[in-house]
Amino acid sequence: MISLQDISFEFGGRYLYQDASWHIKPRERIGLIGQNGTGKSTLLRIINGEFGISGGVIGKQGGLQIGFLNQDLLSQQVDMPIVEVAMEAFDRQLKLEKEIDKTIHLLETAYHEDLVHTLGDLQHEFELLDGYNIRYKTEAVLEGLGFVTDDLTKMLTTFSGGWRMRVMLARMLLAQPEVLMLDEPTNHLDLPSIQWLEEYLKDYPGTVIVVSHDRFFLNKLCTKIVEIYGRKFYTYEGNYDFFMKEKVERTDLQQRQFENQQQYIKEQEKFINRFRAKASKSTAVQSRVKMLDKLDVIDAPEDLTAEVNIRFHFSTPSSKVVAEFENLGKSYGTKEIFRSISGEIAKGDKIAVIGANGLGKSTLLKIIASHVDFTGKMQIGYNVHYSFYAQHQLESLNVNSTILEELMHHSATLKEGEARAILGCFLFSGDDVFKKIRVLSGGEKSRVALAKTIVSDSNFLLLDEPTNHLDMQSVSVLTEALNDYNGTLLMVSHDREFISNTANKIWWIENHELKEYPGTYTEFVEWNAKRKATNQPKNLSKENSITEKKVDNPLSTGNGQSEVKKNKQLKKTETMPTGQAGKKNNAFEIKQLQKQLDEIGTKIDKLKSDKQKMEQDFMNSEIFEDGTKYKALQQRYATTEEELKTVSSKYDILFEKLIELEA
Numbered sequence: 225m226i227s228l229q230d231i232s233f234e235f236g237g238r239y240l241y242q243d244a245s246w247h248i249k250p251r252e253r254i255g256l257i258g259q260n261g262t263g264k265s266t267l268l269r270i271i272n273g274e275f276g277i278s279g280g281v282i283g284k285q286g287g288l289q290i291g292f293l294n295q296d297l298l299s300q301q302v303d304m305p306i307v308e309v310a311m312e313a314f315d316r317q318l319k320l321e322k323e324i325d326k327t328i329h330l331l332e333t334a335y336h337e338d339l340v341h342t343l344g345d346l347q348h349e350f351e352l353l354d355g356y357n358i359r360y361k362t363e364a365v366l367e368g369l370g371f372v373t374d375d376l377t378k379m380l381t382t383f384s385g386g387w388r389m390r391v392m393l394a395r396m397l398l399a400q401p402e403v404l405m406l407d408e409p410t411n412h413l414d415l416p417s418i419q420w421l422e423e424y425l426k427d428y429p430g431t432v433i434v435v436s437h438d439r440f441f442l443n444k445l446c447t448k449i450v451e452i453y454g455r456k457f458y459t460y461e462g463n464y465d466f467f468m469k470e471k472v473e474r475t476d477l478q479q480r481q482f483e484n485q486q487q488y489i490k491e492q493e494k495f496i497n498r499f500r501a502k503a504s505k506s507t508a509v510q511s512r513v514k515m516l517d518k519l520d521v522i523d524a525p526e527d528l529t530a531e532v533n534i535r536f537h538f539s540t541p542s543s544k545v546v547a548e549f550e551n552l553g554k555s556y557g558t559k560e561i562f563r564s565i566s567g568e569i570a571k572g573d574k575i576a577v578i579g580a581n582g583l584g585k586s587t588l589l590k591i592i593a594s595h596v597d598f599t600g601k602m603q604i605g606y607n608v609h610y611s612f613y614a615q616h617q618l619e620s621l622n623v624n625s626t627i628l629e630e631l632m633h634h635s636a637t638l639k640e641g642e643a644r645a646i647l648g649c650f651l652f653s654g655d656d657v658f659k660k661i662r663v664l665s666g667g668e669k670s671r672v673a674l675a676k677t678i679v680s681d682s683n684f685l686l687l688d689e690p691t692n693h694l695d696m697q698s699v700s701v702l703t704e705a706l707n708d709y710n711g712t713l714l715m716v717s718h719d720r721e722f723i724s725n726t727a728n729k730i731w732w733i734e735n736h737e738l739k740e741y742p743g744t745y746t747e748f749v750e751w752n753a754k755r756k757a758t759n760q761p762k763n764l765s766k767e768n769s770i771t772e773k774k775v776d777n778p779l780s781t782g783n784g785q786s787e788v789k790k791n792k793q794l795k796k797t798e799t800m801p802t803g804q805a806g807k808k809n810n811a812f813e814i815k816q817l818q819k820q821l822d823e824i825g826t827k828i829d830k831l832k833s834d835k836q837k838m839e840q841d842f843m844n845s846e847i848f849e850d851g852t853k854y855k856a857l858q859q860r861y862a863t864t865e866e867e868l869k870t871v872s873s874k875y876d877i878l879f880e881k882l883i884e885l886e887a
Contacts, residue, residue: 232277262452623662
């Protein structure tokens with residue numbers, strides 16, 4: 225389909241590719257990767273015919289249709305409903321539809337047999353092109369990309385850049401070019417839309433070439449990886465994980481070849497230097513000089529073991545409860561985001577908030593950071609120092625500072641070498657650190673703001689889409705830093721690889737309520753698939769409503785019996801089978817277990833109440849300043865916390881046993 229033979233491209237006085245070759249075949253699923261600045265997006269523009277090459281040959285199959293989704297499309301402004309913008313993909317069908325309408329109108333005013341034949345031909349072609357279903361197809365793709373039915377008739381100009389990009393993607397998918405090139409397609413999609421796109425592209429009839437830093441996406445979609453490295457194109461027949469394994473082996477081979485060649489060069493140079501002055505050896509010396517001049521020098525491979533370590537530091541540990549909220553509600557005008565949600569963030573939690581856009585993920589972070597108003601109660605714990613990273617935080621950057629100054633002014637203890645190392649992790653190297661903030665792009669400003677978050681003295685981080693403007697290496701560095709971070713983390717992200725490697729809890733909003741899965745993202749995906757497949761009742765799953773968990777706190781109920789316990793009792797009644805539940809051999813044991821659960825539930829409520837009172841005492845200056853009282857309080861708190869952990873575990877075991885008996 226497309227052949228790039230020994231191509232070279234020079235930009236800004238340096239070669240991005242030199243004598244590089246790549247052959248693109250039908251129905252391939254290709255991930256185009258490479259470090260930042262190696263020319264991935266530029267290569268797509270070369271294939272698309274936007275840039276010329278300085279050497280080599282590009283061959284394309286005659287009449288080849290190429291579709292190219294890129295960031296330039298963000299600026300598209302058309303005063304048309306989005307469904308009509310996306311339907312522009314069906315150019316021939318739309319023209320036929322107009323011709324059919326015109327011909328029908330002519331027949332109504334002046335009947336002629338030739339017009340009847342013309343109408344028949346037009347309608348036949350229209351039917352062959354499935355013209356009667358183009359609106360249905362368009363609506364299906366738009367809704368797959370996250371639009372709701374009411375959005376479809378809204379004007380394109382009323383949507384933000386990210387949503388306009390989805391419309392452009394829909395139009396391109398519907399046009400079905402033979403080669404579809406997508407430059408960072410997941411940047412403007414939420415998690416459900418990314419998953420929909422993966423499945424759609426797997427069955428796409430043409431070739432797909434994707435530039436993406438989303439490793440999970442590349443693994444799910446791609447069957448071939450093409451890496452731009454050392455001004456050449458290297459092909460790996462497999463997904464991204466396969467590439468990583470093969471890359472190590474290829475790098476080891478290159479290292480051995482490099483070392484052998486360097487040894488050979490040293491030997492030749494030693495001979496040349498030794499016999500340069502001897503006339504009898506002049507021919508041999510000149511021969512070796514010419515040989516070295518013609519030698520195809522092997523570059524030293526990048527050091528895959530080299531690690532740039534960055535660490536989050538904070539001077540003051542937080543209280544056990546970092547944040548808690550009760551009956552939170554939030555609406556924007558007439559649109560309700562969520563109602564009466566409650567929850568608790570404990571010290572050491574690393575929580576990922578996932579789900580579709582518009583459900584309130586970012587809003588929840590803003591509420592906790594006190595950036596928007598809300599109804600209900602929200603309290604930050606003692607000694608909690610938080611740092612909030614989000615797109616709107618870019619406004620707080622000093623536009624007159626350099627990147628390096630902005631980072632160092634944010635931390636009194638940061639040394640220049642450390643600052644440069646951190647900025648290097650976020651793609652600012654060399655003299656880049658001296659650029660003024662005012663000349664940076666939106667993505668560059670985002671990376672500066674994220675770097676500032678890292679050097680802040682914060683024991684609680686709120687991160688809203690932190691990986692959006694990072695390459696894979698930077699995401700890996702950030703992941704490692706967050707894994708070593710001893711504080712608490714609440715993040716919104718659609719990067720599944722990132723979530724999988726950092727989060728120990730999953731939150732999501734469903735039916736305006738906040739839900740929690742107490743495990744990793746990988747475990748959540750497996751559990752959620754089973755839940756959907758079997759329509760498993762909630763009380764048989766690992767998932768619990770955070771609202772229920774919070775109500776279980778005596779701070780919220782103020783009564784002796786926890787609401788969680790009542791809810792569980794109710795669920796038992798609702799789900800009890802009518803057959804075996806009444807058997808005499810089970811009835812007595814069930815009754816005894818229910819009695820034990822009631823007693824333990826009351827004890828849990830009491831312990832939680834005691835724990836909450838002690839947490840308030842920690843903030844009492846009289847106790848805080850008295851070392852003896854403070855130490856005694858710490859011991860009582862530790863004992864209560866351990867006892868609460870023990871009885872809660874016992875409650876869970878008994879409750880699971882009760883469910884088994886009632887099943």
